[in-house]
Every structure is written in structure tokens, then in C-alpha cells.
Amino acid sequence: MAEINNTKSASSWKFPFRIKIENRVDNPPKWLSPTLSVGAIIIALLIGAIVIWMGGGNPWAAYSHIAKYSLGSVGVLSDTLVKAIPLMLVGLACSIAFRMKLWNIGAEGQFFLGAFGASLVVLLPILPEDAPKWLFIITMAFFGMLFGALWGFIPGLLKARYNVNEIISTLMMNYIAIEWNNYFIYAVWSERGFQMSRMFQRNAWLPRLSDLSTRWPFFSGLTTHFGLVFAVLAAIILWLILSKSKWGYEIRLIGDNPKAAEYAGISIKKNIVLVMMVSGALAGLAGMSEIGGVVHRLQGAISPGYGYTGIIIAWLAKLNPLAVILASILFGALILAGREVQPAGIPTLIQGMIMVTLIASDFFYRNRVTIIRRVED
Amino acid sequence: MKKKTFWLVISLMLIAAFVFTACQPAPEEVGGVQIPDIEDGKFNVAIVMLSNHDDGGWSQAQWEGINYLEENMDGVHTAYLELVAEGADSEQVFRALARKGFDLIFGGSFGYMDSMEVVAEEFPDIGFVHISGYKFNGTNFGNMFGEMEVMKYAAGMIAGSRAKADGATRVGGMATFPIPEEFRLFNAYALGVQETCPDCDVDIRWIFTWHDPIVEREGADSLFDAGSHVVMTGADTPASALAAADREGVYGITYDWVGSCTIDECLTAPYWVWGPVFVRITEEVQAGTYPYMADYFDASTGGVALYGFMDGQELQPGVASLPADDLAKIQAVMDGAAAGEFDRFDVFAGPIVDIDGNIVVPDGEFMTQADIDQFVPGAPGFEATYGMYWWNQNIAADLPDL
Numbered sequence: 001m002a003e004i005n006n007t008k009s010a011s012s013w014k015f016p017f018r019i020k021i022e023n024r025v026d027n028p029p030k031w032l033s034p035t036l037s038v039g040a041i042i043i044a045l046l047i048g049a050i051v052i053w054m055g056g057g058n059p060w061a062a063y064s065h066i067a068k069y070s071l072g073s074v075g076v077l078s079d080t081l082v083k084a085i086p087l088m089l090v091g092l093a094c095s096i097a098f099r100m101k102l103w104n105i106g107a108e109g110q111f112f113l114g115a116f117g118a119s120l121v122v123l124l125p126i127l128p129e130d131a132p133k134w135l136f137i138i139t140m141a142f143f144g145m146l147f148g149a150l151w152g153f154i155p156g157l158l159k160a161r162y163n164v165n166e167i168i169s170t171l172m173m174n175y176i177a178i179e180w181n182n183y184f185i186y187a188v189w190s191e192r193g194f195q196m197s198r199m200f201q202r203n204a205w206l207p208r209l210s211d212l213s214t215r216w217p218f219f220s221g222l223t224t225h226f227g228l229v230f231a232v233l234a235a236i237i238l239w240l241i242l243s244k245s246k247w248g249y250e251i252r253l254i255g256d257n258p259k260a261a262e263y264a265g266i267s268i269k270k271n272i273v274l275v276m277m278v279s280g281a282l283a284g285l286a287g288m289s290e291i292g293g294v295v296h297r298l299q300g301a302i303s304p305g306y307g308y309t310g311i312i313i314a315w316l317a318k319l320n321p322l323a324v325i326l327a328s329i330l331f332g333a334l335i336l337a338g339r340e341v342q343p344a345g346i347p348t349l350i351q352g353m354i355m356v357t358l359i360a361s362d363f364f365y366r367n368r369v370t371i372i373r374r375v376e377d
Numbered sequence: 378m379k380k381k382t383f384w385l386v387i388s389l390m391l392i393a394a395f396v397f398t399a400c401q402p403a404p405e406e407v408g409g410v411q412i413p414d415i416e417d418g419k420f421n422v423a424i425v426m427l428s429n430h431d432d433g434g435w436s437q438a439q440w441e442g443i444n445y446l447e448e449n450m451d452g453v454h455t456a457y458l459e460l461v462a463e464g465a466d467s468e469q470v471f472r473a474l475a476r477k478g479f480d481l482i483f484g485g486s487f488g489y490m491d492s493m494e495v496v497a498e499e500f501p502d503i504g505f506v507h508i509s510g511y512k513f514n515g516t517n518f519g520n521m522f523g524e525m526e527v528m529k530y531a532a533g534m535i536a537g538s539r540a541k542a543d544g545a546t547r548v549g550g551m552a553t554f555p556i557p558e559e560f561r562l563f564n565a566y567a568l569g570v571q572e573t574c575p576d577c578d579v580d581i582r583w584i585f586t587w588h589d590p591i592v593e594r595e596g597a598d599s600l601f602d603a604g605s606h607v608v609m610t611g612a613d614t615p616a617s618a619l620a621a622a623d624r625e626g627v628y629g630i631t632y633d634w635v636g637s638c639t640i641d642e643c644l645t646a647p648y649w650v651w652g653p654v655f656v657r658i659t660e661e662v663q664a665g666t667y668p669y670m671a672d673y674f675d676a677s678t679g680g681v682a683l684y685g686f687m688d689g690q691e692l693q694p695g696v697a698s699l700p701a702d703d704l705a706k707i708q709a710v711m712d713g714a715a716a717g718e719f720d721r722f723d724v725f726a727g728p729i730v731d732i733d734g735n736i737v738v739p740d741g742e743f744m745t746q747a748d749i750d751q752f753v754p755g756a757p758g759f760e761a762t763y764g765m766y767w768w769n770q771n772i773a774a775d776l777p778d779l
Contacts, residue, residue, distance in 0.1 A: 065412050075476055079469045186555075190779055192752060194556050199491065210499075221472065221499050294468065301464040301488060336469060340412050340458065 020370050028365055033318050036361040041316075041330075044353035052346060062341050069340060070333030078209065078222040082294065084325075084332030086111070086303070088231035089286030090310030091317060091324040092238050097279040099242060099319050100255040102272060106155060106170025107283040108307025109177030110148040114284025115291045116181050117147030119298040122204045123189050123197055133203045137226065140204065140288050148284015149277040151177060156276025160269035166276070174307065178300075185300055196299035206293035227289030232325065234282060239321040251275060283307060309335075312355045413456030415478045422446060422659060423456045423479045425470055427486035428588050430459045434613030434633040435587065435649075439485045439508075441634075442651025449656055463488025468495060475500040481662050483655070484508060487556075494518055504662045504669070509558065511671070511750065519669035521658070523680040526565035526749070527714045528647035529609075530724045531683050531707055532630050533569020535644050535696055536607035538703035539628055541574040547773070549580040549605030551596045553587050553612050555777045557751050560765040565724050566609055567769040573703050578773040580605050588613040594620055601627055607644060618643035628695050638684045644695045646684040654680040673746065677717035686711045721749055730770040737767050752779070 049059035070080045090107040097104035118140040121127055127139055155173060158164035182195075189197035206226040213220035242248040253261040254268055262268060286306065295302050313331060317323035331351070338347025415421040424443045428436035440457055447455040456479075461470050467489045474482050475496055481504040484493045490510035497505040497518035510520040536548045548570055552559045567579045580603055584596040593616035600608045601624055609630035610617040614637075617629030621642040631637040631646040638646035654674060661667035674680045685692040686708070696704075713719025725748070727738035738744060747761040755761035768776050 062412065069473065076473065079473065082469065187778060192557075192756075194487070195554055196488075221476075223468070223472070295464050296491065299464050299488070301462050304462045304466055336473075339461070339466070339470065340473070 014374055016374055017371050018374055020372050021367050024366060024368050033365065034323075036364055037316055037318065037358065040357035040361045041354055043357045044350055047353050047357075048346060048350040051349060052341070055346075057341075062346075065340065066334065066337040066347075068337075070337035074218075075221055076336070078224045080329060080332045080336050081224045081228055082332075083336050084328040085225070085227040085231050085293070086286040086290050086306045087309055087313055087328035087331055088325055089227075089234060089289065090283050090306050091313035091328050092231075092234055092321055093279045093282035093286070094310045094314035095317065095319045095321055095324055096238060096242070096251070096282070097275055098255075098314050100251045100271065100275050101258075102159075102255075102275055102279075103167045104152065104155075104170050104276060104279045105167055105311065106151065106173050106177075106307070107279070107286075107310045108303060108305065109170070109174035110151045110280040110283035111287040111290075111303055111307050112174075112177040112181050113151040113280075114144035114148040114287030115298060115302055116177075116184065116287075117143035117145075117284060118288035118291050119184075119189075119197060119200075120147075122200045123298070129201055131203070133205075133207070136204045137206060137292070140292055141230065141285060144284045144288025144291075145281035146284070148287065149281040151284070152276040152278075152280020153273065156273040156280075159276070160272040181298065182300060185298060189298060197297045199297045200292075204292065205296055206289065208293070223294070225289070225293030227286075227293045230285055230289055231328075234285065235321045235325050238282075242321060283310070304335075309351070312351065312358070315358050316354065413458055413474065413477070413479075416454040419452050419454040420450075420481070420659070420663060421454050421456070421479045422481045422483070422655070423458065423474045424483040424485055425461050425467065425474070425489060426457060426459045427463065427488075428460065428613065430457060432588060432613055433615065433637055436485065436613075437636075438634045438649045439483075439651050442649075442655050443483070445652025446655040446659060449652070450659060453659060461486075461489075464492075468492035471496040471505070472499070475503050479503065481506065481659060484510075490520075504667065506658055506667075506669075506672075511756065513670050515669055517669055519667070519672055521654070521672040521674070523649070523654070523674045523678070524676045524714075524721050525647060525649070525681050526561050526721050526724055527676045527710070527719065528681050528683045529562045530565040530569040531686075531710045531714075532609060532645055532647050533566035533571075534573045534703070534707045534710065535569075535699070536566070536609060536628075536630060537570035537572065537574030537577050538699045538707070539644060539695060540570075540577050540606040542698075542700055542703075543606060543626065545604075545606035546574075546577050547580055547604045547606060548574075548577055549582070549597075549600030549603070549608040551584050551593065551600065551608065551610045551612060551617065552581055553583070554585060555583065555779060557749075557765040559611055560767070561749055562611060563772075564765070564767070564769050565721075567772050568724060568729070571769065571771050573706065578771050579769075581768070581772055581774040583777065584612060586612060590614045590616055593617070597621070597629065615639075615643065635682070635684060638693065641694050644693055645686075648682050648684060650680055650682050654678070671746075671750075673750075675717060675720055676714035677720075679715075683711060725749060729767075731767040732770055732772055732774075732776065734770070738763055 052059040052062050069076050071077055093107045121140045121143050155166050155169040158169055159166045185195050191198045208225045209219045209222035250266045254271055290302055313324060313327045316327040334347055413423055424439055426436040426439055430440040431437055443455045443457055447453055458470055461467055463486055471492050484507045487509045490507055490512050493505045493507050494512050501517055505518045507520045509522050513519040540548050550563050550566055552563050563581055570577050570579055580600055582596055584592050586592050593612050593614050597608050597617045597620035607628045608617040610632050613633055615631045618631050618640055621627045621629040622640055628642055628644045630644050633648055635648045658667060685696055710719055722743045725744040727742040728740040729737040731737050744763055747755050747759045748763040751761045751764060752766045753761050753764035
């Protein structure tokens with residue numbers, strides 16, 4: 001139990017109030033967690049505002065611009081969703097692993113391997129060039145998830161078998177994944193000497209809203225793609241698994257109290273491998289949806305660090321799969337419109353601030369903070 | 378309970394969006410922070426850049442070019458967007474600028490090519506000009522690049538002359554990625570070295586980055602360690618000159634930006650002068666005459682330059698002290714380039730012999746633009762005969778696998 005005394009001097013007079021901090025023994029009220037998340041965001045935005053102001057900018061103008069150009073019209077809302085899709089999937093990938101206190105920092109690498117798996121379908125090729133679109137979507141999603149899951153399986157197995165620290169192994173495997181892709185971009189699928197594969201043929205592209213624009217002109221220029229369906233479905237399924245199923249209960253129990261889980265006869269090792277694979281598959285699906293829906297070819301710059309942003313998203317959503325959708329849209333908006341604030345860097349700073357304030361806000365979740373009158377002592 | 382929270386957050390976000398959009402765009406450019414937007418009644422031009430606007434290299438040269446455009450053309454408003462990743466991010470950035478109503482949008486990096494092509498199709502009234510790519514549609518999406526190889530050739534003559542004068546027999550080069558552009562520029566450099574120092578060889582190493590101060594520094598150090606007397610970089614930062622400054626009697630050649638060659642250990646910098654290029658293109662777009670094809674400008678347009686040799690500049694000390702007849706040769710190349718009498722086709726005129734002794738271009742033959750731009754066989758309709766996948770005979774490096 002900590003105490004902070006607001007004493008003005010060593011004299012006998014004391015400030016009539018003091019802050020009392022004590023560990024929570026009871027369950028915190030349900031409203032507290034979302035309130036803290038929102039509070040953390042607001043504080044991060046305030047700090048960002050100070051930085052913009054000190055840089056000679058007008059924070060209000062900057063933020064209103066961010067809001068306007070991320071949510072203010074159908075077109076930009078669509079762009080925000082496009083940004084949010086990979087974030088949702090990697091956010092989910094991190095959420096399920098973190099729920100079991102399995103620190104998968106490797107969503108970035110699993111994302112790249114997912115993109116690689118999906119590219120195999122087109123470039124190897126696994127399917128003939130003129131195969132129907134629906135078959136491409138299913139096959140690319142399958143291979144994306146398969147390769148992502150494989151990239152999760154390795155550190156999962158190492159952790160289960162040899163107790164290798166998954167933070168280190170997943171983080172290091174990100175570098176291997178990126179270089180793995182680079183090998184194929186540089187040496188195998190290089191197009192005309194440039195470090196990228198050829199562009200995928202149209203029937204390997206995920207459908208976009210703008211594809212409907214010939215019939216409904218309203219949709220023209222809207223790039224929201226089919227990956228959104230994957231992401232929302234994945235969120236619902238994951239939510240059902242985690243909150244309604246026996247397996248979800250096992251995962252949560254292992255996370256909260258591994259000893260109790262062991263006594264209950266739950267195989268922790270099996271679940272480590274399984275959860276790492278599911279986590280990897282989700283991140284792999286993100287890679288597939290980005291390749292199929294946005295980039296349309298395999299190249300080096302397919303992720304501006306989605307895998308790492310997924311960590312922040314999972315925390316912001318308090319590991320709740322449905323809340324991941326909202327957190328991703330918020331971050332999608334921040335990345336999309338924030339990028340317009342020049343010089344760049346301010347939006348990145350705000351993202352980092354949100355992460356820091358979120359972690360700091362955990363303090364209020366674990367401790368009860370009250371201001372009391374000294375006479376009550 | 379949970380449902381309630383979601384709706385609460387959603388409504389809060391919506392309210393925030395409405396509140397923010399309701400209040401009106403006060404002037405959105407204050408101090409050092411700006412948000413790209415159009416100005417009504419003006420011709421609005423934007424540039425999207427890969428690196429930051431003060432990177433001391435490629436992007437800074439573009440940023441200064443866009444500022445030059447705003448200062449030198451009446452009724453033109455400009456904006457920039459920096460640090461835009463290729464691939465994942467760029468399509469949305471270009472679409473966002475197009476939606477805002479910019480009239481002409483420049484893309485400053487190779488990897489923006491696909492995105493610009495897609496967005497150009499959606500916004501037929503907006504011009505898209507891509508620096509360094511190869512795609513175009515003839516109506517509102519074109520690509521543009523310049524005759525930098527002539528400047529690299531002259532830089533090679535300087536490097537060779539410096540090495541010979543100091544009794545060295547090796548110069549070096551840091552190439553970025555094995556793409557046609559880099560083969561073109563470093564072959565031009567090696568041909569220049571061959572001109573002034575027939576006994577020198579050219580050590581070429583790949584660094585696989587356009588902008589990374591640490592990797593560039595390590596690359597330069599490794600070249601100096603292996604005996605290079607002068608190191609030229611194909612990347613952004615002045616690392617080649619900085620590495621030279623920490624050693625005795627060796628030199629670096631920087632790239633891209635006029636301000637990159639400041640210390641005495643820097644011999645020169647081939648650099649881009651985008652301002653007049655942007656002005657020309659903007660004028661042609663306004664007049665409706667810009668062809669939106671492959672726009673490859675000559676050195677005589679002034680779009681490419683060599684530090685020390687331009688008006689108002691002085692030769693760097695390491696160049697001023699070169700033998701007079703070499704300097705005269707170099708000056709002749711620069712004068713010829715300015716007058717349009719010496720161009721890239723003269724740089725790559727036969728006979729050219731590769732590292733294995735094979736003849737690349739026979740005596741009396743010339744390369745075509747398709748050869749200079751691509752590897753064999755080239756694009757359909759723009760086929761290359763010789764292509765750029767070769768190393769000149771004086772290069773002491775293996776041809777990389779593609």
C-alpha cells in the first residue's frame with residue numbers, strides 16, 4: 001500500500017486532503033475499463049495537441065481535419081475501413097494469444113507469411129490463371145492462414161516443448177519472415193528486375209465496393225474490400241469461442257491461473273501450440289487480405305508495422321474481440337487522416353502515447369484511488 | 378451491457394465527427410505544421426514523397442522543387458505529403474489528394490506506380506505524374522525521369538582523375554537495388570572512370586536501401602577498406618563523404634540534393650533540380666499539352682546537375698586540384714550536356730565491353746531509350762536489344778542474379 005502525502009512544509013499544518021491508493025480487492029465496476037481506455041486516448045490526444053502547438057500548429061485545426069478526413073464522408077470512411085481491416089485481424093491475433101498470457105509479438109511476421117502463402121496460390125501457381133474468383137478467394141485465404149499458422153506453430157512448439165520464451169522467438173521470427181519474403185521478391189518472382197512480383201490478375205483480387213460502381217455509381221472509388229467480411233466474421237467467431245465455448249474458458253483460465261487450469265486437467269502445452277496457431281492464422285489472414293485487397297502483388301512494403309499496431313489495438317480493446325473492431329477503426333482513422341499532418345510523425349507519436357497512457361491507466365484498474373480528508377485518518 | 382458500451386462509443390465517435398466537421402476550416406497552415414488542402418481559384422499541385430522533406434537527399438530535392446514551383450508560378454498552390462510508404466499506404470494517399478481536388482499530383486517514388494495508375498483511372502480530370510516509373514496511359518497518368526547518367530558519367534571522370542592523380546587504382550560505388558536504373562547509373566560512372574583512369578577498376582557493392590545512414594556508412598567504410606580511393610553513393614545520405622572525412626586522403630561523392638556536398642572530402646554531387654521541371658510540366662498540364670507518356674528529360678533542360686560546375690558554384694578543393702587536361706575534359710562533357718550535344722546515347726555509345734569480355738554494344742552502334750530503361754526483353758512495344766543487365770569491363774564485381 002502506497003501513500004502520497006501532500007505536505008506543504010514540515011510544519012504542523014497539513015493539507016486537509018490526501019490521496020489514498022490501495023490495491024483493489026473487489027472486482028472493479030464494469031464501466032471502469034472502457035472509461036479508462038477512453039480517458040487514456042483523451043490524455044494521449046492532449047499530449048499530441050501540446051506537441052502540435054509547440055511545433056507551431058493549431059491542434060484544433062489538426063484534430064478537426066483528422067476527424068473530417070477519416071470519418072467525415074463516405075469516401076474517407078471507406079478508406080478508414082480499408083486501413084482498419086488488417087488492424088482488426090492482427091488485433092484479434094494478439095487478443096487471443098494475450099488472453100492466455102501468451103505474448104505473441106510475431107503478428108508482423110505471421111502477416112508477411114500469410115501474404116506469402118496467398119501469393120503462392122497466384123504465383124506458383126496453385127490455381128490456374130483463369131480460375132473463378134470465389135475459388136481464388138477461398139484458396140488464398142486458406143493458404144494465407146496456413147502459412148500464418150505455421151509461423152505461429154514454430155514458436156508455440158518451442159514454448160510448449162522447451163519453454164523457449166515466446167516473446168523473443170516470435171519477435172526474431174518477424175525478421176526471418178521479412179527476409180524470407182525478400183528472397184522471393186528479389187530472386188524468384190522479381191518482375192523486370194524490380195523487387196516485386198508481377199501484379200496479380202484481376203480474378204485474384206478481393207472484390208471491392210467500387211466493383212459495384214457500374215451498377216450503382218454511389219460506390220465508385222470506395223476501396224473497402226472483402227477482407228472486412230473476413231475481419232468481422234473472425235471477430236464474432238473469436239468472441240463466441242472466448243466467451244461461450246469450453247475451449248475459450250480453458251484459454252481464459254490458463255491466462256488467469258495456470259495452476260488452477262493444470263489441476264482442472266487442462267493441457268497447457270496443447271493449448272499453447274493451438275492458440276499460437278490460431279493467432280498466427282489470423283495474422284496470416286490479415287496478410288492475405290492486404291495482398292488480395294489492396295496491394296495486388298507481393299512486394300517488400302506491404303505492412304507499415306500492422307503487426308505491432310495490433311498489440312496496441314488488443315490492449316485498447318481490453319482483449320475483447322468485438323471491441324477490437326472499434327479500436328481498429330479508431331486507429332485506422334488516426335493513421336489515415338493523421339498521415340496528412342505534415343511533417344509526419346505527429347500521428348505516430350499519438351499512437352505511441354495511447355499505448356503508454358493505456359498501460360499507465362492499468363494502475364487505476366488495479367488500485368483504488370480516493371481523495372480523502374485527513375480527519376478521516 | 379457490452380452492447381450498450383459499443384453503441385455509446387460509436388455515438389461518441391459520430392458526435393465527434395459531426396462536431397469537428399461542422400466547424401469551419403480556418404486557415405489550415407500554421408507555422409511549421411501543415412495539412413495539404415486545395416486553395417480555391419488556384420491551380421493546386423501536390424507531391425507525395427517517400428522520405429521526410431528534410432532528408433538531405435532525394436525527397437528534399439523534390440520538396441525544394443515543389444516550393445520553387447509555388448514561388449515561381451502565379452496562381453499555383455502547392456502541398457506536400459512526406460513519409461508515405463510504398464504499396465500499402467500510397468493508394469489511399471493519392472485518392473485522398475484527388476478527392477480534395479488537387480489538379481496535378483506528383484508521385485516521388487518508384488513504388489507509387491500501381492497506386493497512381495489505379496487512382497488516375499478513377500479521376501480522369503486530374504493529372505498524375507510519376508517520377509522514376511515506367512507506366513503511363515497517355516491521358517492523365519505519365520512517368521518522368523531525367524538524364525542523370527550524364528552527370529554520373531562526369532562524376533566518374535572526376536573520381537578516375539582523382540584516383541590517377543593520387544596514384545590509386547581503385548574507386549568504389551554503393552548501388553542500392555539491382556534494377557535497370559542502378560545498372561545504368563553505375564555503368565555510366567564506370568565508363569567515366571575508364572575515360573580518365575584506364576588503369577582503375579570500380580568496386581561496386583549493393584546496399585539494398587535508398588535511405589539508411591548506418592547501412593550507407595558501413596557500405597562506404599567497407600569500400601574504403603577494400604582500397605577504393607573515391608566512393609560514390611547511389612543512395613540518399615552523405616555517408617560516402619562523411620566516411621571519407623574520417624580517413625586520410627580519400628574522397629566521397631554524394632547524390633540527389635544540391636546541399637549534400639559541403640565538406641572538403643566531398644568531390645561533387647550529381648543532383649536533381651526539380652523546380653524548373655515541375656514548372657514546365659505544370660505549364661503544359663495547364664495548357665492541356667502535356668502528353669502523359671514517358672517523359673525523359675535531357676541534361677540540357679537543367680533538370681540534372683553536377684555540384685561545383687553550375688552557375689555560382691565553386692569547384693570543391695579535391696576537384697579544383699585535378700590535372701588541368703582532365704578538368705578540361707570534364708568541363709567539355711558538362712558544356713556538351715548543357716548545350717544538348719552530349720547526351721545519354723553518347724555515354725552508352727559502342728564499343729562497350731562487359732566484365733567477361735563480351736561486346737555489349739558494338740563499335741559505331743548506340744543504345745536506344747528502351748535499352749537504357751530496361752533489361753532485355755523489355756516491355757511489349759518498347760523492346761530492348763541490348764538492355765542494362767551488364768557491368769562495364771572495369772567493374773570489379775560480379776553481375777548479381779536477378
